[in-house]
Amino acid sequence: MLRLTNNPGTDTALKLAAVACVMFAFVFVVMVPLYDVMCDVLGINGKTSGSAYTAVPAQVDTSRQVTVQFIATNNDGMPWVFRPEVRQLTVHPGEAVDMLFHATNPTGAAMVAQAIPSVTPSRAAAYFHKTECFCFDQQPLEGRSAAEMPLQFVVDQALPGDIRTITLSYTLFDVTAMTGDKIAAR
C-alpha cells in the first residue's frame, strides 16, 4: 500500500480526501456529459440532436405512415407570435419533409430567440433526424418584423413499429440579454 506519511490514520484520510475530490469532479466531468450522451444516443428525455443530420439517400418506406405533430410554446415573458404552419403532417419513414414555423416579433425592439426542441415519445427522439432546423441557431428578429423559419426532417426507417405518432415541441426562449453584445455589434 502507498505510504504517504508516518501516520497510517493520516494516510487513510488523505486517500479518502482524494476520493471525495474525485466524486466532486465526477459530477461535472462524468455525470453531465454522460447524461447528454445518454440523451443523444438513446434519445432519452426527448432531446434531439443539436446539429444537422447528414441525410443519406435512402429508401422511403411507403408501406408505413407516421403522424408528426408540431407544437410551439413561448417561455416565460417571450412575446413573439410563434406557430407551426401546419399542426401535423403524415409522413413516410425515410422521406425528407419540409415545413415552416412562423415567427413575428411584435415589439419595437430587436430581439433574439432560441428555440429548444423536445420530442415525445422520448424513445422516438433517436429516430427523428433534423437535416435543417431553425433550432440549431439563435434567431434574431428586428422589431415589428416576421420570419418564416424552415425545418427539414427525416423519420428514420428503423423507428419502432409501435410508434405511430411523434410530437415535436419547440419552446421559444428570449435570449436577447444573453446575446446583448452581439446585437450591439451588428
Place this chain on the structure above:
Amino acid sequence: MGAHHHGPARGITRWLFTTNHKDIGTMYLWFSFAMFILGGAFAMIIRAELFQPGMQLVEPGFFNQMTTLHGLVMVFGAIMPSFVGLANWLIPMMIGAPDMALPRMNNWSFWILPPGFLMLASTLFMEGGAPAFGWTFYAPLSTTYAAPSVTFFIFAIHVLGMSSIMGSINIIATVMNMRAPGMSYMKLPLFVWTWLITAFLLVAVMPVLAGAVTMMLMDIHFGTSFFSAAGGGDPVLFQHIFWFFGHPEVYIIILPAFGVVSQIIPAFSRKPLFGYASMVYATASIAFLSFIVWAHHMYTVGMPVAGELYFMYATMLIAVPTGVKVFNWISTMWRGALSFETPMLFSIGFLVLFTIGGFTGLMLSIAPADFQYHDTYFVVAHFHYVMVAGAVFSMTAAVYFWLPKWTGRMYNETMGKVHFWVSFVGFNITFFPQHFVGLAGMPRRVPDYALQFADFNMMSSIGAFVYGASQILFLYNVIATIVAGEKVSDEKVWDGAEGLEWTVPTPAPYHTFEVPPKVDTAAAHG
C-alpha cells in the same frame, strides 16, 4: 502520543479547542438537539397553519420557507450530527482506541457547523426571505426563480457537506487503523460496522451534493445553463444529480440507527445478536443498492419506460436485505429474557414503526401506483415513519442507553417510559392520518387544503404538538440526570450489555484505552 495528561481544560477554551472525542461527541449531541428543537419549531408553525383549512397564521411564501428550513435543519442539523456525535463518543471505545485518528480535524468538523447553520438561519432575515424551494431544491425554482438568499443557502450546504466529509474520513481512518489487537473486522460491534459503511457512502455522495449546488451557483451567477433549457440544459439533470446524492443520503441517515438498535436489542434480550454476519452483509447490500435506485424519486418526470422499469425492480430489491435485518432483530428477541427499560422501548418502537415505514416504501416503489402517491402526503407519512420513528427513536434509545456510561448517573426510568409512550402515541396521531389524506388526494408542500382533508389534518396537528411537548420532557430528564441523577458506578450499567465500552469505568474517564485492551478472540461481538 504524549503520555502526560492533565484532564480537561477549564472554561470555554476547553470546548473551542478540544480534540477529545468525548468532548466533541458531547458538543455534536447538544448541537443536534438544539437543531432538533429549531427544526421542530418550524414544524410547529407548519402544523399550526395546517390545523384548519384557510390561511390563519402565515403567508404562503413564508410557509414554504418553513417547510424548506424544517427539512434542511432536521436532516443536516439534527439527525446527521447526532449520529456523528454518537460515533465520536462510542467508536473509539468500542474498538479499544484512545481517540479518533485525526483529532484536530475532528474539532473542525464540529466547529464549522454552528456558523453554517447560523448562515442558513440568517436567510430568514434577508431580502426575499429564506430558501422556499423545498429541501430538495429543484431547478429552475431554485435557480432562475429563487430569492437572493439562495447564494447563502449554497454556501451553507458546502460548509455542512465539508463537515460531514471530514467526519466520515475520520471515522474510516479510525476504524481501519486503530482497532485494538484481536479486534478483527468481523468482531466489530454492529454500530461500528454500520458507521463504517455509512462513512464510505458519505465520502462518495456528499461531494455530489456539493457539485449540484456548485452547478446551481454557476447557473445563477456565471451564465451557465446546466439546468436551463434555454441554454441547452435540462432541469431534469438537476434531479438526477440531486437524487444520486439523495437516495444514498437516506441510507446514511438510517444505517447508524440500525447499528444502535443492533446494540440495544441484544442487551435487553440478554442474548447475542442473531445472524451477525448476515447483518453485516445486509448492511453492505443496502449500501450498494442505494447507489443504483435514485430515480424512484422521479417516476413522474417522463422517463422512458425501460428506465422506469429498471428503477422499479432495483428499488423493490432493497426490501430483501432490509427484511433480513428486521427478521434478525426479532430472532434476537425470540427466546431471550426480555426487559423493557426505556432504551428497549424505543428500540421496539423503532422495530414496529420503521417496518411500517418500510412497507409504505415498498408501496411507493411500485411505479404505476406511485403515479397516485408521488408528491402527496402519503410520501410525507412514509419518510416521517422511517426518519422519525426510525432514526430519531433510535437516537433517543441510544441516549438513554449510553447516558449512564457517559455521565455516571442514571436517568429517571419512569419519566423515560412516559417520554416513550407520549412520543409513540403523539407520533402515530401525527403521521398515520397523513397516509389517508395523501391517498385521498392532498398534495405536499401546500399551506392550505380542500375541506375533505380537514379532520385528519387537525388530528395530525394535535399529534404534532403532543409529540413536540414530550421532547421537552426528554430534555428535562437529560439535564436532571446530568445534574442530579442517581449515581451509577458499575462498569456494566445494563446486565445484558456487551462491548468494550462497558469495560471502562462509569462515568467513562476523559481518556480511555490509552493502552489497547486485549480483545478476547473467543468473545462474542457486541
Place this chain on the structure above:
Amino acid sequence: MSFKKSLFVAGAAMSSWPLLALAQNQVNMSPGVTEIGAEIYDLHMLILIICVIIGLLVFGVMFYSIIYHRKSRGVVPAQFHESTKVEIAWTAVPFLILVGMAVPATSTLLEVYDNDEAELDILITGYQWKWRYEYLDDSGAPVAFFSNLATSQEAIYNTEDKGQNYLLEVDEPLVIPVDTKVRFLITANDVIHSWWVPEMAVKRDAIPGFINEAWSKVSEEGIYRGQCTELCGAYHGFMPVVVHAVSQEEFDSWMAAKRAEKATELASASVELSLDALMSEGEAVYNTQCVACHGAAGEGGVGKAIAGSAVALGDINTHLDVSIKGVAGTAMQAFGGQLSDTEMAAVITYQRNAFGNNTGDVVQPADVASYRKG
C-alpha cells in the same frame, strides 16, 4: 375457512372500501373513473394486503416474544445466534414475493405508457400559478384558455365561508368527452409543475422547455378535481385542476361555443368599451390574477401596493410595460402572454380607478394592442 377463501373474503370486503372514497375523511385511494385507474387501485390494494399480512405475521412473532420471553417470567435466555438455513429462507421467500408483485406492476406500467392512437390531443402548460389548456387542431386558431383558481381571497383568509369545492374550483375547467382516449401533452412556462387528477389516475410533471405526454379515457361523466403536485412557488397550493367529462354531443357544442367566444374576443379588441364595462371586467380580472399578491384593496403584500402607487397614478405606458412584460428578478410575471388585449385594458383601467386612485384614465384594448407592437 381455507386460506384462499379467507383471502377472497378479505378482498371482497376491501373492494367496498372505494365507497369510502370521495367522502369526507376518505382513507383510501379511489379507483376513479378510468380502467387504468382501477388497475392502479387494484395493484395498490394487492401490495397493501401483502404488506398487512406480512406485518401481522412479523409483529405477531415479536409480540409473542414480548409477552412470553420476559425476564420477569423467569425465563433463561437461549444463546443461539445464527442459522444459515434460516437466513437463506428469509432472503429467498421475500425475493419471490417481490417477483410476484413485479409482474402486475410491469404490465400496468406498460399500459400507462401506451400513449398511441389518441382521439383528442390537449396541450397543458403549467404557469405560476394556473394552468393553460389548448385543444390541438388544424385550424390556425385553436381553442385555448387559462384556468385560474376561482376560490375568493375572502374565503381563503376566513372572512367568508368556504364553499364545498374550496380550493378545487376554477373559472374555466378543462372539458373532455367521455369514452375517448385523450392525450395530454404537458409542459411548463416557468418552473416545474405537475398535473394530477386522482380520479383519472394521471400525474405527469410539467417541465419548462420539454414536452411530456400522458393519456386518459374517462368512462363516467362527471367533474374531477386535482391539484398541482410539484412545488412551484408561493401559490403552489392554489392552482387546481378541474376536468369536466361530458358526452360527445355536449363536448361538441361546448367547443363550438368556445370558438365563437374566441371570435368575439378578437372582434372586441377593436371596439371602444365604456368605463363601466372596463371596470367591471377589470375587477374580475384583478380578483383572479392580481389579488393574491396585491391585496383585495390594492394594499399590497407580496407585491407592491397599487393604491396610491406611482405606477398606477403615473404614466400609462409604464403601467402597461410593467403589466405586459413583468419585472425581471421579482415575482411580477409577464402577464402579456396570459391576458388578452381586452382583459389587460380592463385590469389596468380598474387599477387606475379603484382603491382611491381615481385617475379617470380609460385604457382601451386597441391601446394595449398598439403598445404591444411597440
